[in-house]
Amino acid sequence: MELGSHDKESMENDVVIKIKGLKVWTPEEKSWWRRKPTKPQNVILNNVTGNIRRSEFAAVIGPSGAGKTTFLVSLAGKCTLPSEGSVTLYGQNVKACPGAVEIAPQHEAFMDGLSVMEHLVFMTEMRLGSCKDLRIRSTLNSIVEEFKLKPHVNTPVGGLSGGERRLLSLATTFLSDPQILLCDEPTTGLDSYNALLVIGVLKKLSASGRIVICSVHQPSCDLFKEFSSVLLMAEGRLLFHGSQDECKDVFESIGLLCPLNYNPAEFYIRAVSSSGNVHRLVEISQNRLEYNGTSSIRPDLVHTYNRPVQRNWFKQVHLLLWRLSLTLKRELRNQILQLFITVVITSMVLGVAYVGATGTTQRGVQEIRGFLWLLTSEVSFGVSYSALYAFEYEISLFKREVGVYKCSAYFVSRFLSFIPRCIIWPVVLVSISSLAVDLPNHVITTLEFIVLLVVSAIPAVAYGLGMAALFTSTGIIGDVMPCVDLPLFLMSGAFLRISSLPPWMFPIKYISHFYYTMDAISNVYWRQIDFIDCPTNETSTCVKDGATVLLENGYVNNFILQDSLGFVLITLIWCLLGYLGLKREEKKGYAY
Template sequence: MNSIQLIEGGTCTILRLDEDSKLLDIEAGNPATSRLVIEFANLSYAVDCDTGTQKQKQILCSVAGHFRPGRLTAIIGPSGAGKTTLLSIISGLRASKLKGTITINGVERNREAFRRQVCYIPQDFALLPLLTVRETLQIAADLKLGSSHTDHLRRRAVIDIASKLGLLSSLDTAAGNLSGGERKRLSIGIELITNPPVMLLDEPTSGLDSAASGQVIALLHSLAEAGRTVVCTVHQPGSHMISLFDDIVVLSRGQIMYCGPRDQILDSFAKAGHVCPQLCNLAEFVLDVVSTPKENLKRLRDVSNEKYEAARLQLESTRGPQLKHQTSNGSRPPPGYFNKEKDEISRIRTYPVSHCKQFLILFKRAMICIQRDNMLTKLRIVAHLMVGLLVGIVFYDFGSNAARFQSNNACIFTSLLFLFFGNAMPAVQMFPIEAAVFLREHMNNWYSLQSYYMAKVLADIQVQVLCPTCFLIFAYWLTGQPLELDRIWRVWLICVLLTMLAQSFGIAAGAACGSQVGVFVVPALNIPMFLFAGFFLRLGEVSAYLRPICSISYFRYAFEGVLQALYGNSRKNLPCSEVFCPIRLPAKILSNLGMPTAPFYVLALALTIWIFALHISVYGLLRWKLYRATK
């Protein structure tokens, strides 16, 4: 059996191959470069409070502890003890208002460098529900494995990880159809692609039954045995589950009550006067003790601090000779030994693959989701066809009858209303799910915001063009609008621009407010746009102090653009089905509405500017969310 050694991003990986050069396993490589000891001391963290009585709330209060490689560590404690906060701080996701030191193998942590060595799996791990397990793992491999890995090795890595996690039978199952345990294992598998030396998991057993929870913890224990530093928070683990952990960190009210081996925790508590009854669950006993009044835990803190200090000194004494040996023989120190906080190079974010390849992979993923999305794609297209047919039946041949020009204007306005809400509301519902996936993947250094957003915008264009086209197939012809190519493409252009604007508005509302609030925000903010579109009030009748609203109403530009396309360019008199028609000249219909106010190309340009402004807003919102995620 042969082996190939790959070194990427400071992580050494051994790919074991058989005679047919097939990847059999991925395991932790040279311990000298991948075994990371994480230590933290005097770590304090506070958040701002909105109440006037308290300016800040202290989450962590001068905590100290360590996480060792090759051991599975559990962080337990009552709700609100600071477990998730500690985990996110260690991972590097939170940096502001943080006091204390974090060291990696004895050297102060470089946050950006360490972020490339650690994977953080949150409790609510967002997955794209339309992708299969195979596609989810394959896209992760394509984005996270650099050019040193061939396509064959990436495919074999996906199969190997799925085999380890027991997901082989579910490779072709959509992520949205997986069970809770399978979703947890898939979330771990996604981050295992790069064989990270540090894995931090927040409540990996949340929402799982006892059997599935035991499987997940057993998997984490096997990953830790390979030399990784694996830490997870757990909430009231059972006796069997707690026995799988090697080390335990106990948090209460932002303070550490114990940090050390699991088999020594009862001795420490007994020395502090807290004796565990026979046949009592270890975790329940610990949680009961640390939930007592704060003054009753002073002795426990003192005992734990003494034991931890002794363990820390022992760790430093064993690490010293190792560091000296590594420096003398010229081998590369593990990640984190070089503190580059003052080096400008370390501030430039790098990714495993180029921006061009990121865009191609993300564009392919977006196209797959669009093709499979029943709500945002198939249902929308069917709805546009059906509503277009309905509009054509209700307003049949109104466009060629001078006696019904007012009803024809109502037909146009109704059609634009449908195009706007039919494309804005689905985007409000769906984009928050995509945004959660984007935030997780970007924070774990998969790809850049620019590559993601460019791929999303370009992938969405096809649906934004197809939907209004399907609507106009029936609506334009059945309502009796003029069958002239110049007029048809102008109406089509305005409808496509309004559809793009509507989806951009929905995405912006979903990104800023979430799906629930966004459903209310979209119609509420668009009421002024409809009122000043020129349908309910002629533009000349609007009060002088309200006319600026007409200038920013994108619905006014869309409505006037369609009317100019249908009635402009010296169109001949309309036939009249009545004895007398007061208005038969199309130009007179426009002037009766106070139009035209601008040339057609200006109206199309105004809609285009609105589209770009909304996309810039969405981009800024995502950038702000990334900034807030680190606070």
């Protein structure tokens, strides 16, 4: 039956998303040195065309590898792969409509140490504005109610069940009040009760006028019948889009009848696993598109929606630090235990090993050199290697939250979160280990050591974070880090005379935080030693005072200016490299 003009206009007005000739592929990969192809180009979506209408609650089904996830990511405007064609929302490119379309990925990424409410407050503050605003607070509370999370607001995210975590993921996605909600396999891994619970919440959202599209893998009969329409995909093509009754009619028209008491979704998926059926359905799909292809979107129907708020940079840093502080607070016992094992015990061992060490004898000169080097290395290696794994567990969360906050704000917040460690470790290490060592002006020298090591820990943290961001894979960084560490700590002067180095190696010391730390701490100690005893039976060359020791090691006199500038320069260089490493990960796009 032919549609009247009024019906056609109504259908046109109901069109929200229009997909035209969408093609997505993975680029060909080539060997970097022979430039020969190592991985051919692979087409994921092939000429996908269709219209999505208002209040549609659709299931995207198809065999594995059909392109369902890439299709959803393309609808959200977050696909970073090469593509052709267009996806428009109310006549505008979907990428130009931030906040109107949101996608809830299959795998959740949270900070498990936060409670449900703390997580939602953080995301609300980042995406909507201050929770002190009554309207925003009311929105947050209504979302908690709507997604059935009220009984769990104080529960740690790590203690939620699979269904509750999925609801929290959907609630987080829904904070910006999107008009189109895309869900990638929201029921995978859930039991039937939780799966129906999640689908029930999504169906209620679609009833309010929103579009909800879910990719589902092997849905049960009860689950499948909840959807109002079906998008059937295979081999990167959209084979059918329509109601479940229409889908049944299309399959019967090509002689494919679903047996009684058989899961329709399973039947359709098995049917399109055959290339012959795919080709027949492609022909029918093209005919249906020709019939419905005349619909157009009028400019006066462009929808107004809430664009996400971008908080200022300092507020982003503050919120990120707040989130980190909550996590660290709940791990305080582990942090104290780690401090005791790694610092207190190490300090005690150092104190016992260097009991009575003094720099006023020829033998004591080497002992004090070793003591100063161990103070330097314990602080530098301790804080840099603790920072080295800062992004190991957070990189997936960072990539999931691309666009929520700036990359620089995230890096700075992570850097600032290590400042307490930069203070506590040197204070504990020096206070305990120096008790048994004969230091001139003991209290003042101890305080000077602490200040110097606190300052030196800051470039060490920058070094660790920089390496962590450049090599986000722990397997790679475990191989790279020792190769970088070796030349840096050789330049400290503890193992080699810097003045005897070949000219081409000499500049390396200026990028070594070990060198600047040893230079500063050695000057603080040896400048106070005016006389070193030289026995008459000593056969080797004696050093007469602390100034000679400094000259022998290759340390400079104007150490305060040089070392201060060196610490600042190294910190800036490694922070810049770390930022660029995270920026590279951010440019890879949203992690789904």
